[in-house]
Amino acid sequence: MGICNSKPSPKPNLFAPKDELIEENNTIKQPSSSPIIQKKEQLEEETKKKKKDEEVGKRSPFFPFYSPSPAHYLFSKKSPAPSSNSTTPRRFFKRPFPPPSPAKHIRAVLARRHGSVKPNEAAIPEGSDGEHVAGLDKSFGFLKNFGSKYELGEEVGRGHFGYTCAAKFKKGDLKGQQVAVKVIPKAKMTTAIAIEDVRREVKILRALTGHDNLVQFYDAYEDPENVYIVMELCEGGELLDRILSRGGKYSEDDAKAVMIQILNVVAFCHLQGVVHRDLKPENFLFTSKDENSQLKAIDFGLSDFVKPDERLNDIVGSAYYVAPEVLHRSYSTEADVWSIGVIAYILLCGSRPFWARTESGIFRAVLKADPSFDEPPWPSLSSEGKDFVKRLLNKDPRKRMTAAQALSHPWIRNYSDVKVPLDILIFKLMKTYMRSSSLRKAALRALSKTLTVDELFYSKEQFSLLEPNKGGSINLENIRTALMKNATDAMKESRIHEFLPSLNALQYRRMDFEEFCAAALSVHQLEALERWEQHARCAYEIFEKEGNRAIIIEELASELGLSPSVPVHAVLHDWIRHTDGKLSFLGFVKLLHGVSSRNIAKAQ
Numbered sequence: 001m002g003i004c005n006s007k008p009s010p011k012p013n014l015f016a017p018k019d020e021l022i023e024e025n026n027t028i029k030q031p032s033s034s035p036i037i038q039k040k041e042q043l044e045e046e047t048k049k050k051k052k053d054e055e056v057g058k059r060s061p062f063f064p065f066y067s068p069s070p071a072h073y074l075f076s077k078k079s080p081a082p083s084s085n086s087t088t089p090r091r092f093f094k095r096p097f098p099p100p101s102p103a104k105h106i107r108a109v110l111a112r113r114h115g116s117v118k119p120n121e122a123a124i125p126e127g128s129d130g131e132h133v134a135g136l137d138k139s140f141g142f143l144k145n146f147g148s149k150y151e152l153g154e155e156v157g158r159g160h161f162g163y164t165c166a167a168k169f170k171k172g173d174l175k176g177q178q179v180a181v182k183v184i185p186k187a188k189m190t191t192a193i194a195i196e197d198v199r200r201e202v203k204i205l206r207a208l209t210g211h212d213n214l215v216q217f218y219d220a221y222e223d224p225e226n227v228y229i230v231m232e233l234c235e236g237g238e239l240l241d242r243i244l245s246r247g248g249k250y251s252e253d254d255a256k257a258v259m260i261q262i263l264n265v266v267a268f269c270h271l272q273g274v275v276h277r278d279l280k281p282e283n284f285l286f287t288s289k290d291e292n293s294q295l296k297a298i299d300f301g302l303s304d305f306v307k308p309d310e311r312l313n314d315i316v317g318s319a320y321y322v323a324p325e326v327l328h329r330s331y332s333t334e335a336d337v338w339s340i341g342v343i344a345y346i347l348l349c350g351s352r353p354f355w356a357r358t359e360s361g362i363f364r365a366v367l368k369a370d371p372s373f374d375e376p377p378w379p380s381l382s383s384e385g386k387d388f389v390k391r392l393l394n395k396d397p398r399k400r401m402t403a404a405q406a407l408s409h410p411w412i413r414n415y416s417d418v419k420v421p422l423d424i425l426i427f428k429l430m431k432t433y434m435r436s437s438s439l440r441k442a443a444l445r446a447l448s449k450t451l452t453v454d455e456l457f458y459s460k461e462q463f464s465l466l467e468p469n470k471g472g473s474i475n476l477e478n479i480r481t482a483l484m485k486n487a488t489d490a491m492k493e494s495r496i497h498e499f500l501p502s503l504n505a506l507q508y509r510r511m512d513f514e515e516f517c518a519a520a521l522s523v524h525q526l527e528a529l530e531r532w533e534q535h536a537r538c539a540y541e542i543f544e545k546e547g548n549r550a551i552i553i554e555e556l557a558s559e560l561g562l563s564p565s566v567p568v569h570a571v572l573h574d575w576i577r578h579t580d581g582k583l584s585f586l587g588f589v590k591l592l593h594g595v596s597s598r599n600i601a602k603a604q
């Protein structure tokens with residue numbers, strides 16, 4: 001192993017069109033004025049004004065991180081009034097200026113969830129008491145005695161769906177102990193989707209709670225007016241506030257410490273089959289004001305369960321953090337990793353990678369523009385740091401690192417003793433591998449032999465998490481044990497059911513590390529590397545010696561499982577070398593990618 005070991009060189013940086021990404025307006029810097037509190041209509045007004053100002057050559061006076069929806073700040077009791085000193089110091093520092101990201105979710109989603117505008121979905125009007133809307137069942141089966149157990153205190157935060165208060169236990173052993181309570185008014189739940197979202201938020205919190213970097217969930221209550229989600233109180237404020245209080249930038253080491261915690265919890269969620277869908281600095285809270293305080297993921301309000309082969313299609317999230325494939329309506333857990341890439345980019349340079357004044361402008365940038373790595377401070381940052389961010393922000397989800405892979409990236413793993421968690425991806429890859437033809441397995445094996453020691457770090461970690469026997473091999477039982485060990489109680493059954501059947505062949509035989517490297521190898525990810533061509537050439541040489549054999553077109557077609565409708569001679573003509581009837585380099589690379597009648601038909 002370790003035949004190809006050239007280093008990747010940085011990718012060329014293409015700038016976003018100037019009218020979309022206006023750098024000078026996209027940097028986190030200290031505010032020059034009191035908070036700008038904008039309602040949506042106000043904002044549209046101001047955006048228009050801004051455009052006009054620019055047309056006449058004036059520089060916009062607005063703070064760079066403009067927020068199209070400031071509901072959070074509008075209603076926060078603690079938000080400092082303009083030029084007022086009467087607020088608490090925390091608040092003063094907390095919100096001296098608008099947030100660097102739109103707290104709001106993508107407009108269409110909000111509209112749908114709140115039932116305002118969706119042409120083909122009957123929006124049910126709110127009842128006069130804001131609670132009983134015809135046909136909607138707003139009972140959740142949660143506990144009913146919230147008021148007798150807790151005493152609500154001051155508000156600590158607010159979002160689009162509810163507000164969060166500190167609260168205390170009224171009696172019992174825990175009397176006086178503080179918790180946080182997210183209060184979601186039932187009056188706001190005006191569609192079945194909105195109700196289902198709350199149900200799912202609680203279900204997911206309940207299923208996932210227990211991870212160090214996930215807010216501890218205690219219980220959910222309801223009364224005729226509200227749903228109450230009781231959880232641990234995080235007193236250190238949002239990650240967003242820390243970014244702002246540092247003037248927007250983190251040192252590489254400080255950014256790593258934050259990234260490790262974010263990646264850890266997200267890898268965990270993905271392993272459990274949950275995609276968060278709203279990762280942004282507002283949704284990570286510090287437990288205390290301490291510099292080294294632990295970070296916790298919150299707000300699973302847009303999260304969903306996703307099965308291994310399933311693609312989700314609803315456009316959900318917050319504009320600056322939304323992944324391109326979400327906008328294309330076909331996505332899975334990789335979309336969260338993109339959002340982490342956006343957070344990493346912001347942490348390291350203080351600007352957003354995709355910026356525009358309008359939501360559609362942001363979407364265009366996300367789909368088309370490459371973020372800049374040329375402007376300060378990027379030239380002075382480590383090449384590993386840049387490589388890390390670029391691999392999170394790959395527009396092709398198949399080529400993007402997973403959260404567990406990101407924890408294995410040299411930029412992170414050399415920082416401290418990071419424990420790499422079990423990666424959902426290896427189960428997906430192994431599943432595909434087990435279904436592949438013997439010819440493809442041989443090709444993958446050849447490719448895996450070209451991996452460098454560095455590139456094998458991740459596979460080694462994953463393999464050891466599957467706890468091989470003394471002989472260094474795994475079977476179905478090892479995989480079952482690892483899944484059981486890593487799944488939460490709520491998820492055990494579903495995860496086992498989702499993965500084990502496809503790996504059934506390992507009931508009767510074992511898999512050693514060498515084969516595991518081939519099985520758990522993502523050709524798409526390797527293809528994203530600068531040195532892909534080299535890997536492929538080296539692998540072909542190995543394949544020539546170890547796996548290549550003369551094959552006739554019909555046999556190849558049946559190995560590939562092509563349907564009889566595919567004109568095999570026309571399609572596979574170049575896949576076979578005419579001199580000796582063995583697989584050509586082209587055929588080899590195609591085989592590595594795996595083919596199906598469908599993508600062959602598409603390529604025609």
Ligand SMILES: Nc1ncnc2c1ncn2[C@@H]1O[C@H](COP(=O)(O)OP(=O)(O)OP(=O)(O)O)[C@@H](O)[C@H]1O
Nearest residue numbers: 156157158159160161162164180232233234299301
């Ligand atoms: N456990 C907690 N401890 C302290 N503060 C919290 C806690 N949970 C939430 N908050 C505060 O309340 C705010 C709103 O909570 P959350 O994000 O869950 O609400 P939301 O209505 O779903 O928001 P969004 O508009 O982002 O969807 C958070 O940004 C945070 O400042």
Ligand SMILES: [Ca+2]
Nearest residue numbers: 159282283299
């Ligand atoms: Ca939130």
Ligand SMILES: [Ca+2]
Nearest residue numbers: 159299301302
């Ligand atoms: Ca939310």
